[in-house]
Amino acid sequence: MNAPYFDNISNLTIPTRLSDAVRLLTAASGNTADFNNISLSFGKTSCTVLSVEGMASIQLMAELIFQPLNEFATVPRTSEEVRNFLTKGSIMSSDRQLTSDVKTVLELLYSGFAVILTDGCSDAVCFGIQGFEKRSVSLPETEQTVGGSRDSFNEALRVNMSLVRRRLKTPALRFQLMQVGKLSRTDVSLAYIEGRCKPESVDITSQKLRSIKLDTILNSGYLMTFLDHSYSSSIFSAVMVTERPDVACAALNEGKILVMTDGSPGCMILPTVFADNFRTMDDYCEKPYFTAFSRLIKYLAFLLAVMLPGLYAALVTFHPEVFPLKLLLNLAAAEEATPYPLVVEMALLMVLFEIMREAGVRLPKAVGGAVSIVGGLIIGDAAVKSGIVSQPLLIVVGITATASFVLPSLYPAISVLRIIFILAGGLGGIYGLALVTCLLAVNIAAADLCGTPYTSPLSPLKAHALRDLFTRADFHDLQYTHTTISDD
Amino acid sequence: MNNRSRLSSAALICMLLSARIFAVLTFFPRSTESGFASIIGILLSTAVQGLLIFPVVRLVKKTNTDPLSASHNISSPLEKAVTAAFLLFFLYDAFLDIGSMAYFTDYFFSVNMPRALTVACCLLTALYAARLDSPVIGRLAQLSIILTCLMLLTVAAGSAERIDVTRFDLAIPHVGKAIFHAALADTGRCECLVLFAFYAAHTNGDAAVTARRFLIAKGTIICTIFALVTAVLGSLSLNTPLPVFTLAATSENLITERSDALFLLAWIFTGLVKLANLLHCAAICIRRLFPKSTHFASVMAAGILPAAAALPLLLIYKWESIICSERSIVPIIVLTFILPLILLRTDTRSADAPSDPSVQNSV
Numbered sequence: 101m102n103a104p105y106f107d108n109i110s111n112l113t114i115p116t117r118l119s120d121a122v123r124l125l126t127a128a129s130g131n132t133a134d135f136n137n138i139s140l141s142f143g144k145t146s147c148t149v150l151s152v153e154g155m156a157s158i159q160l161m162a163e164l165i166f167q168p169l170n171e172f173a174t175v176p177r178t179s180e181e182v183r184n185f186l187t188k189g190s191i192m193s194s195d196r197q198l199t200s201d202v203k204t205v206l207e208l209l210y211s212g213f214a215v216i217l218t219d220g221c222s223d224a225v226c227f228g229i230q231g232f233e234k235r236s237v238s239l240p241e242t243e244q245t246v247g248g249s250r251d252s253f254n255e256a257l258r259v260n261m262s263l264v265r266r267r268l269k270t271p272a273l274r275f276q277l278m279q280v281g282k283l284s285r286t287d288v289s290l291a292y293i294e295g296r297c298k299p300e301s302v303d304i305t306s307q308k309l310r311s312i313k314l315d316t317i318l319n320s321g322y323l324m325t326f327l328d329h330s331y332s333s334s335i336f337s338a339v340m341v342t343e344r345p346d347v348a349c350a351a352l353n354e355g356k357i358l359v360m361t362d363g364s365p366g367c368m369i370l371p372t373v374f375a376d377n378f379r380t381m382d383d384y385c386e387k388p389y390f391t392a393f394s395r396l397i398k399y400l401a402f403l404l405a406v407m408l409p410g411l412y413a414a415l416v417t418f419h420p421e422v423f424p425l426k427l428l429l430n431l432a433a434a435e436e437a438t439p440y441p442l443v444v445e446m447a448l449l450m451v452l453f454e455i456m457r458e459a460g461v462r463l464p465k466a467v468g469g470a471v472s473i474v475g476g477l478i479i480g481d482a483a484v485k486s487g488i489v490s491q492p493l494l495i496v497v498g499i500t501a502t503a504s505f506v507l508p509s510l511y512p513a514i515s516v517l518r519i520i521f522i523l524a525g526g527l528g529g530i531y532g533l534a535l536v537t538c539l540l541a542v543n544i545a546a547a548d549l550c551g552t553p554y555t556s557p558l559s560p561l562k563a564h565a566l567r568d569l570f571t572r573a574d575f576h577d578l579q580y581t582h583t584t585i586s587d588d
Numbered sequence: 589m590n591n592r593s594r595l596s597s598a599a600l601i602c603m604l605l606s607a608r609i610f611a612v613l614t615f616f617p618r619s620t621e622s623g624f625a626s627i628i629g630i631l632l633s634t635a636v637q638g639l640l641i642f643p644v645v646r647l648v649k650k651t652n653t654d655p656l657s658a659s660h661n662i663s664s665p666l667e668k669a670v671t672a673a674f675l676l677f678f679l680y681d682a683f684l685d686i687g688s689m690a691y692f693t694d695y696f697f698s699v700n701m702p703r704a705l706t707v708a709c710c711l712l713t714a715l716y717a718a719r720l721d722s723p724v725i726g727r728l729a730q731l732s733i734i735l736t737c738l739m740l741l742t743v744a745a746g747s748a749e750r751i752d753v754t755r756f757d758l759a760i761p762h763v764g765k766a767i768f769h770a771a772l773a774d775t776g777r778c779e780c781l782v783l784f785a786f787y788a789a790h791t792n793g794d795a796a797v798t799a800r801r802f803l804i805a806k807g808t809i810i811c812t813i814f815a816l817v818t819a820v821l822g823s824l825s826l827n828t829p830l831p832v833f834t835l836a837a838t839s840e841n842l843i844t845e846r847s848d849a850l851f852l853l854a855w856i857f858t859g860l861v862k863l864a865n866l867l868h869c870a871a872i873c874i875r876r877l878f879p880k881s882t883h884f885a886s887v888m889a890a891g892i893l894p895a896a897a898a899l900p901l902l903l904i905y906k907w908e909s910i911i912c913s914e915r916s917i918v919p920i921i922v923l924t925f926i927l928p929l930i931l932l933r934t935d936t937r938s939a940d941a942p943s944d945p946s947v948q949n950s951v
Contacts, residue, residue, distance in 0.1 A: 415849065418697070422844045528701060528709070530849045531693050534856035535713045538728070542717040542864075545727035559727040560596045 112202040118219035122148050125217075128202055129209075140169055143176020147218040155212035157231020164193050164229055165214055179220035186216055186225040195228025207285055234259065240343050242508055247385030252343045257287050257362035263345040264291060268352065272296070280309055286317040287362040291348075296355040298586050301550040305357050305370065320364040327359065327370055330547045335513050335540070336374060338549035341366040346381050355584030357550075371549035371585065373556045375569050377509050378402075383572050392571035401506035404499060405514045409450065410521030410533055412496045413443050418529030434490035443526025445489050449497045450519060452479070457501075552585055562587070597793030599726025600784070601802045602733045603865055607780040608806050609736055610858040612813055613832045613851075614688050615911060622760040623818025627811050629770020634807035636771065637778060640921065641799050643928035644785045648795040650932065654786060655923075656876060658931045668877060670927060674786065675873035677919055681779050682866040683894035684911070686711060689859045690898070691907040692830055697852055703902045707895055710860060715891045717864035718871060719883065722790065725864050732857045739854035743832070743847050744816055746839030751819045774810070776915040781924045786869050829911070867891050 109128050114121045122137060129135050134153040139146060149165060172185055187198060197213070199205060200222045205215055212230030237259065240252035253260045261275055276290040288309055292302050305327065312326050320341060325331040328339045342348055343365050348358050351369040359368040369376075378398045383391040415422050416431055423431065438445060456475035460468040483489045504514045517540065524532035547554035557565030564583050567573045595603075644655070651658050656674065660667040690706040701709075717725055760766055784802065788795045817831045820838070825831050836851035870890035875881055881889070901907050 418700075419849045422846050422849050424843075424845055529697065530852045531697060531701070531706070531856060532709075534853045535709055535860070537853070538713050538857055538860045539716060541728050541731050542713075542720065542724065545724045545731075546720050553723075553727065555727050559599070559730040560723075561598055561730075 109202045109206070113200045114202060114205065114217065114222050114224055116220055116222045118146060118148060118217055121217045121224075122150075124202065125150060125205065125215075128206060135209075140173065142173045142182055145177055145179045145182055145219055147182060147216055150209060150215040150217065152209050152212070155210065155232050156214050156229050157212075160193075160229035160231055161214055165216070165227065179218050182218045183221050183223070183225075186218070187223075193227040193229055197226045197228075198223050199226065200224065207279070210285070211287075230258075237263070243342065243344050243347070243380070245344075245380060245382045245385075248344065248381035249346050251345060253345060253348075253360070253365045253367050255363050255365055257289055257360055260345075260360050260367060261289055261291070264348055264352070264358070267345060267349045268293070273352070276302075276306055278306070278309060280312050280314075280323070281317040282313065282315050284316040284318065288317070288323070289358075289360045291352065291358040291360065293352050293355070296353065296584050297357055298355070298550070301357060301371075301586070304550065305359070309359070317361060318363060320359070320361040320366045320368050323359060323361060324368065327368070328549055330549070333543075334547045334554075335517065335543050336510070336547060336554065338372055338547050338552075338554050339368050339370045340372040340376060340509060341368055343367070344381065350381070350384075353582075355586055371552040373552065373585070374544060374554050375557070377507055379568075379572075388571050388574065395570055398506055401503040402510065402514070405504035405506070406517045407521055407533070407537075408500050408503070409446050409496055409518060410523075410525035410536075412493075412525075413446050413522055414525030414529045414533050416442055417526060431492055434492050437487050438490050438493075439487070441526070442493070443522060445493055446497075446522050446526065447519065449483075449489060449493065450500075450522060453497060453501055454515060550586075556585075595722050595726050595787060595791045597791050597798040597801070599723060599730060600787055600791050600798055601805060602729035603726055603787070603861065604780040604784055604802050605805055605809065606729045606732045606736075606858045606861040607783060607865065608778060609733075609809060609813075610685070610855070610862045611777045611779070612810055613736075613830070613855050613858065614692060615829055622757045622766055623814060623823045624756045624758050625760055625763060625766035626770045626814050626818070629767045629772075630774045630810050630814065631807060632767060633771035633774040633778070634803050637775060637781060638799070638803050640775075640925045641781055641784055643925055643932055644788055645795045645799055647928045647932050648789045652789060654789040655928055655931055656786075656873070657789070658928075662931070662934050670931075671873045671876045673923060673927070674782070675870055675877065677779075677782055677923060678866045678870040678873065679890070679894050681782075682863060682870065682890070683897050685859060685863045685866060686895050687898035687902055687907050688911055689856065689863075690902050691911065692833075693852075693856075696830060696833055697848075704899060707899055707902065710856075710863065711891050711895045714860050714863040714867055715887060717860070718867035718891065719887045720868075722787065722868060725861065725868060728864070729861045732854070732861045735857055736854045739836075739847070739850050740813065740816070742841065742850055743836045743839045746841045746847055747816070747820045747835060750838075751816075753819060755818055755820075755822045756815075757818075757823045772917065775920065776917045778920060780806075781920055783865060783869065785924045785928060 112124070112128075115124060126135065126137070136151050136153055138149045140149065147169075149161075149169075151161065172182075177185070187196075195213075197204075197208065199208075205224050205226065208226045209215055212228070212232055213226040214229050216225045216227070218225075234256040235254045237251045237254055239250050243252075251263065253263060265273065270293070272294045274292055274294055278288055278290070279285045280288045290302070290306055290309065308326050309323065312323065314322060317323060324337065324339050328334075328337055331337055331339070342351075345367075348367050348369065351372075352358060356369050356371065359370065361368075378395055383394065386394070416435065420428055420431070435442060440448075452475075456471055459475075460471045463471060480494055484491050484494055500518065504511060504518070507514070520536055521533065524536040526532075528535065545553070545555055545559070553560065556562060557569060564581070564587065567577070647653075647655065647658060651661075653661070656667065656671050659670040686707055689710050690703050693706055694701075694703055717728060784799065788798070791798055813832060817825055817835050820835055821831065825834060828834060833848060833851050833855070837846050837848040839847040841847070867887060867890045871883070871886040874886040874889055875883070878886075898907075901910060
């Protein structure tokens with residue numbers, strides 16, 4: 101079976117005779133059902149308008165293509181006159197391309213262009229009149245804020261680019277457009293601010309994108325593993341995904357690079373550091389003291405979400421002397437009544453919680469709420485009353501679950517790490533926790549993208565960036581000193 | 589090593605501090621039972637250590653290379669000998685580190701793990717870190733120092749009520765002798781100086797400034813730990829294993845009755861950083877001695893050799909005789925003072941010597 105990569109037509113050019121050209125393009129497209137061609141005649145000269153159904157706008161085609169052509173066709177025209185009219189004498193669309201390459205013509209057709217072939221002319225004139233269905237700009241779903249903007253990226257790349265451009269009206273903002281995916285030929289845009297971003301980082305990122313040999317790019321997640329070399333070996337990723345244009349613009353201003361993929365509402369930001377997960381746009385709408393408080397809560401929530409169940413298991417199982425006597429007696433009484441070892445109870449509850457969370461995510465919103473009620477209230481209450489799990493354990497799981505929702509971007513890492521910490525703490529006590537903490541620290545310290553360590557600005561220490569780590573930088577200071585992620 | 593992959597000064601200082609702090613958290617050298625004499629001895633030894641590493645600093649400033657590369661520039665046999673000396677030191681120190689972690693974890697903390705498993709766990713963790721670049725270990729060391737400082741602050745705050753300065757025991761016989769012994773014992777536990785000799789040429793900053801800052805930080809932290817233990821537990825506690833553990837076990841706060849769990853976390857962390865560092869350095873030495881060995885094989889060999897040596901002693905319960913024995917300061921003096929001094933002198937001579945034989949004849 102031949103690989104469907106346009107290889108058979110890569111060097112073909114459009115024949116001068118119109119009938120041959122149409123036959124060639126129709127054959128190259130495999131006589132696909134959504135391929136439209138409409139013939140027009142200008143006296144002696146004829147031409148054909150090609151388009152792909154659903155990709156080009158019918159209204160735009162009528163207004164920008166057929167109406168001018170009909171007016172032009174009132175008197176007989178030569179092929180040269182038609183060509184000049186299409187390329188120089190008319191403004192049919194702001195996006196106009198002239199090509200004689202069959203592969204390019206097909207790619208433009210499938211991107212929503214209308215292609216006009218003229219008899220006696222080997223050049224095809226292509227007009228961008230895209231009109232495929234797309235979702236309108238709507239509220240962000242995973243990154244809610246109180247004070248930030250309410251628009252979010254959607255699946256159309258051009259719309260996403262315009263959302264960024266609308267906020268950064270500077271000539272320093274640059275977009276590089278490329279097509280990735282041997283079959284899908286997905287449009288991918290790379291955005292950066294000239295002068296803020298390191299040129300070598302842009303070059304490397306662009307090179308990485310161009311070298312991708314995947315057949316299809318259906319989501320930004322397909323690209324992540326190619327952009328972040330430690331993606332598979334690291335628990336955390338130095339590439340962050342956002343659906344908020346304001347977050348993307350803030351990242352551009354810090355010297356980071358955006359990678360936007362057509363068909364994906366998530367815009368990738370690189371390189372990011374661990375501390376970026378604890379920043380939200382709300383931080384920049386609040387007073388600095390509240391931002392500092394909010395960040396502290398987030399860091400605490402992260403530690404609780406990852407370590408609390410493991411720490412509880414370690415302390416209760418191996419180091420009960422740490423607890424005050426009253427608490428120790430309560431814990432001992434509660435644990436005495438349950439049949440399973442603490443580590444088993446804890447792991448079971450955590451797995452059960454993850455199952456319920458997964459069910460809540462996949463189900464429709466109306467049913468999702470019911471799952472929470474059944475899982476959280478009924479099963480939890482019944483488990484305690486039947487003596488399968490202890491009440492203190494349920495409190496720990498509840499705190500952990502709530503804390504884990506504070507940082508949605510870190511949720512995948514948190515949920516896996518939590519189970520690892522439970523096993524380490526339950527089987528090895530604080531010794532096991534220390535080992536796993538060390539492994540985690542090594543894993544975080546080893547992540548590095550575009551020369552920016554993931555632990556920056558804490559290690560290596562960048563004093564100027566610390567002001568935006570535990571609190572937010574004052575806008576008065578930012579007026580005069582601007583730092584980027586690559587500044588030492 | 590390019591500039592990007594070089595160690596920062598702060599990272600190197602944290603790596604060295606981790607190594608030294610692990611030693612002091614594990615075992616105070618049996619030298620004197622006076623806290624006062626110990627602290628003066630530590631200050632004195634810190635000053636002496638400044639002199640000890642002076643040749644290394646000069647060598648780095650002059651040649652911008654570590655002792656291994658400097659010896660390579662002189663002759664290949666010398667390079668092999670110097671590399672072998674460093675390798676043996678790192679392996680021996682890793683042997684002590686692995687054994688101490690396994691022995692004291694089993695001895696003091698109720699972890700239901702066989703010693704072999706304890707050794708295997710800490711070895712695998714250290715190997716995971718040791719296979720990476722030194723800046724990564726540096727970042728890990730920075731975290732371990734932050735954790736240790738937090739632990740010491742918690743322990744100190746929890747013991748504040750029981751601090752008594754009269755426990756410093758100022759009236760001791762033979763003050764000079766006691767101070768001398770304390771200084772000697774402190775220097776004997778400063779294996780971190782050898783690490784400094786190994787890494788000094790590979791940092792971004794000035795080696796002299798890094799050395800100065802490290803010695804000041806080390807002196808301050810070690811003196812603080814000694815002072816805290818003496819002021820809370822008394823001078824007699826200085827001669828017990830894990831004296832800081834005892835201190836942490838008696839330290840209570842509003843939330844917990846004891847702080848020994850926190851101590852264990854910080855102690856294991858510093859131990860792992862030190863072990864990862866030693867294995868990383870040993871692996872570099874192995875690759876220099878056996879250029880055909882791969883990165884993975886060299887790191888594995890560096891880890892397995894000391895663990896295999898420590899395990900039988902741990903299993904037959906003979907480790908205490910190893911850990912309580914006197915440590916000679918000779919290897920440290922040889923590797924950090926005598927060897928760099930010889931290399932410096934030899935390098936000076938070779939630099940002074942005219943390269944053109946005709947010029948030599950004419951002189």
